[in-house]
Amino acid sequence: MSDAIYKVTPEWAKRAYVDEAKYNDMYARSIKDPTGFWKEAASRVDWIKPFTKVDNACFDLGKVSIKWFEDGVLNAAYNCIDRHLEKRGDQTAIIWEGDDPSESRHITYRELHAEVCKMANVLRARNVKKGDRVTIYMPMIPEAAYAILACARIGAIHSVVFGGFSPDSIAGRLRDCKSRVVITSDEGLRGGRVIAMKANVDAAVEKVNGEVDTVIVVKRTGGNITMNPKRDIWYHDAAANAGTDCPCEPMNAEDPLFILYTSGSTGQPKGVLHTTAGYLIFVAMTHQYVFDYHDGDIYWCTADVGWVTGHSYILYGPLCNGATTMMFEGVPNYPDNSRFWNVIDKHKVNIFYTAPTAIRALMQAGDQPVKKTSRASLRLLGSVGEPINPEAWEWYHRVVGDGRCPVVDTWWQTETGGIMISALPGAIAQKPGSATRPFFGIVPEIVDGEGNVLEGECSGNLCIARSWPGQVRTVYGDHDRFEKTYFSTYKGRYFSGDGCRRDADGYYWITGRVDDVINVSGHRLGTAEVESSLVAHESVSEAAVVGYPHDIKGQGIYAYVTLMDGVEPSETLRKDLIAWVRKDIGPIAQPDLIQFAPGLPKTRSGKIMRRILRKIAEDEPTKLGDTTTLADPGVVTDLVNNRQNKR
Numbered sequence: 001m002s003d004a005i006y007k008v009t010p011e012w013a014k015r016a017y018v019d020e021a022k023y024n025d026m027y028a029r030s031i032k033d034p035t036g037f038w039k040e041a042a043s044r045v046d047w048i049k050p051f052t053k054v055d056n057a058c059f060d061l062g063k064v065s066i067k068w069f070e071d072g073v074l075n076a077a078y079n080c081i082d083r084h085l086e087k088r089g090d091q092t093a094i095i096w097e098g099d100d101p102s103e104s105r106h107i108t109y110r111e112l113h114a115e116v117c118k119m120a121n122v123l124r125a126r127n128v129k130k131g132d133r134v135t136i137y138m139p140m141i142p143e144a145a146y147a148i149l150a151c152a153r154i155g156a157i158h159s160v161v162f163g164g165f166s167p168d169s170i171a172g173r174l175r176d177c178k179s180r181v182v183i184t185s186d187e188g189l190r191g192g193r194v195i196a197m198k199a200n201v202d203a204a205v206e207k208v209n210g211e212v213d214t215v216i217v218v219k220r221t222g223g224n225i226t227m228n229p230k231r232d233i234w235y236h237d238a239a240a241n242a243g244t245d246c247p248c249e250p251m252n253a254e255d256p257l258f259i260l261y262t263s264g265s266t267g268q269p270k271g272v273l274h275t276t277a278g279y280l281i282f283v284a285m286t287h288q289y290v291f292d293y294h295d296g297d298i299y300w301c302t303a304d305v306g307w308v309t310g311h312s313y314i315l316y317g318p319l320c321n322g323a324t325t326m327m328f329e330g331v332p333n334y335p336d337n338s339r340f341w342n343v344i345d346k347h348k349v350n351i352f353y354t355a356p357t358a359i360r361a362l363m364q365a366g367d368q369p370v371k372k373t374s375r376a377s378l379r380l381l382g383s384v385g386e387p388i389n390p391e392a393w394e395w396y397h398r399v400v401g402d403g404r405c406p407v408v409d410t411w412w413q414t415e416t417g418g419i420m421i422s423a424l425p426g427a428i429a430q431k432p433g434s435a436t437r438p439f440f441g442i443v444p445e446i447v448d449g450e451g452n453v454l455e456g457e458c459s460g461n462l463c464i465a466r467s468w469p470g471q472v473r474t475v476y477g478d479h480d481r482f483e484k485t486y487f488s489t490y491k492g493r494y495f496s497g498d499g500c501r502r503d504a505d506g507y508y509w510i511t512g513r514v515d516d517v518i519n520v521s522g523h524r525l526g527t528a529e530v531e532s533s534l535v536a537h538e539s540v541s542e543a544a545v546v547g548y549p550h551d552i553k554g555q556g557i558y559a560y561v562t563l564m565d566g567v568e569p570s571e572t573l574r575k576d577l578i579a580w581v582r583k584d585i586g587p588i589a590q591p592d593l594i595q596f597a598p599g600l601p602k603t604r605s606g607k608i609m610r611r612i613l614r615k616i617a618e619d620e621p622t623k624l625g626d627t628t629t630l631a632d633p634g635v636v637t638d639l640v641n642n643r644q645n646k647r
């Protein structure tokens with residue numbers, strides 16, 4: 001693995017909220033006196049009624065219960081909008097950049113307030129009340145933000161379903177949370193293509209037989225759709241008579257804020273439930289410190305609001321901090337591979353947060369589309385979603401950031417609400433491929449298969465020993481599944497499902513999902529290490545490795561490899577890659593089989609789905625399991641047809 005280290009520069013140590021000494025102090029205090037630490041942190045939000053109790057969590061199987069600030073009362077939308085009006089009414093809250101590069105808009109905090117109130121009043125007029133579940137299936141348009149914040153304003157629980165999901169996936173999620181109201185748009189636009197949003201909702205609603213009584217439709221393209229007069233209303237009609245003021249519902253700290261289904265990389269998605277105060281405080285605090293957000297900064301997170309990253313780091317965290325946050329409707333390669341960088345120049349973006357899948361795809365196209373743009377405004381880069389291969393990290397740093405911007409690799413999950421392990425740019429030196437150090441209040445533990453907590457340099461299963469305010473409270477409607485999934489494997493701790501290594505400097509390296517660990521002749525190998533070695537080869541842009549049954553070794557290593565643009569697969573290259581990994585990591589890690597793949601199966605949020613690759617490698621292409629969360633099912637057919645012979 002890479003052993004490069006990128007030190008904090010003196011300028012960063014000076015400008016940042018937190019330098020190394022302060023990080024050490026604050027972290028130590030957060031561990032020694034968590035109650036005092038979080039009590040103080042909670043003053044970053046405005047309370048309707050202050051809390052008297054800070055933390056109250058139990059991780060014991062059968063009695064798992066997590067509460068933070070439990071007797072306080074507040075409203076998340078008030079904290080994200082209303083309280084900023086006096087000082088920031090005319091400041092841009094949201095910069096919206098359309099799919100078409102000629103379309104963009106600036107929405108001030110005052111405008112945001114009026115729009116969210118209108119949407120809230122439309123919901124109220126349809127009799128939506130505190131605790132009701134509202135499903136939001138929208139493209140990346142400002143109305144998606146209005147809808148989310150309108151729910152928070154009136155105390156309805158939003159369940160955002162990513163706009164790329166099929167009618168079946170929408171129906172499953174509607175059914176699971178028993179939602180009777182859906183907010184959608186006529187169509188969506190992504191990469192110049194039209195997406196049939198309303199038609200997908202129609203098909204989904206059909207499947208849940210009459211449970212949904214209201215579909216609110218925002219006009220985006222003006223395309224042809226069918227409106228059911230008994231059920232569907234145009235948002236612009238309803239909003240025409242809606243007032244631009246709507247009182248905020250007083251919410252208990254532990255009242256639900258939203259349900260969000262996980263990406264489904266490992267199987268059936270879980271309805272992760274987050275509550276109001278702890279979540280909001282945690283995402284606002286992590287947004288401020290990890291991205292070192294200062295007044296006036298232009299901040300862009302490229303995620304979709306359909307994922308937790310969009311919830312926490314496009315909307316709730318930045319808006320709670322009074323930031324200017326960008327929402328992007330399009331994709332990285334439309335109209336061409338320079339889009340991200342052109343948008344950065346257009347809006348003078350200072351902080352840029354994206355995913356390894358996008359970085360690898362853009363790296364595949366070479367440096368030129370990046371280099372022809374300026375990117376002079378950039379100061380900080382971030383990554384989230386998967387382990388970032390050191391090669392991709394270096395490219396991001398060297399080419400995108402011109403060697404000038406620190407890279408924060410942020411490890412977290414839908415379940416954690418916000419960032420758990422990450423560098424702070426003014427405090428923590430970065431090692432490419434490592435998420436580095438824990439955030440304040442976070443106690444990572446690495447545990448072996450028997451549940452023993454390992455000390456010092458070690459490798460094992462990543463657990464979190466203590467509760468933190470942003471933690472998931474339950475799996476919606478299935479507390480039993482919640483306890484079993486996260487608290488039954490290792491007694492008394494939250495189990496993340498990820499494998500992890502801690503190095504001699506106390507840095508954390510996510511090695512992949514524990515379910516994906518490969519056991520070769522008794523040696524346990526994380527997927528990330530082998531994949532990163534392959535990606536470090538100049539011909540490779542992306543790689544995924546899985547194990548398959550092997551007569552002698554127990555498991556053999558099967559590697560799926562996507563090549564750089566312009567490179568052709570060949571037997572020589574295959575041998576080259578095997579020798580490359582052998583030299584880089586050792587004979588134990590050398591792939592037994594390599595399949596050249598034009599594309600890899602990914603979730604809609606861009607994560608490689610290894611469980612499907614494993615089935616193909618095991619020669620069981622008929623047992624692929626749930627594939628509804630796949631972005632492009634066509635990829636799988638090609639992989640199945642070209643699978644490698646084991647003999």
Ligand code: ATP
Pocket residue numbers: 262263264265266267268269270383384385386387388409410411412413414415435496497498510512513607
């Ligand atoms: P499911 O739980 O349904 O299988 P999922 O785990 O993909 O889906 P998310 O909550 O979106 O759903 O993803 C969290 C996971 O993403 C983490 O557990 C980890 O495996 C991976 N991940 C996220 N950020 C990082 C990172 N910076 N480094 C390494 N892995 C990361």
Ligand code: MG
Pocket residue numbers: 262413497
């Ligand atoms: Mg997960």
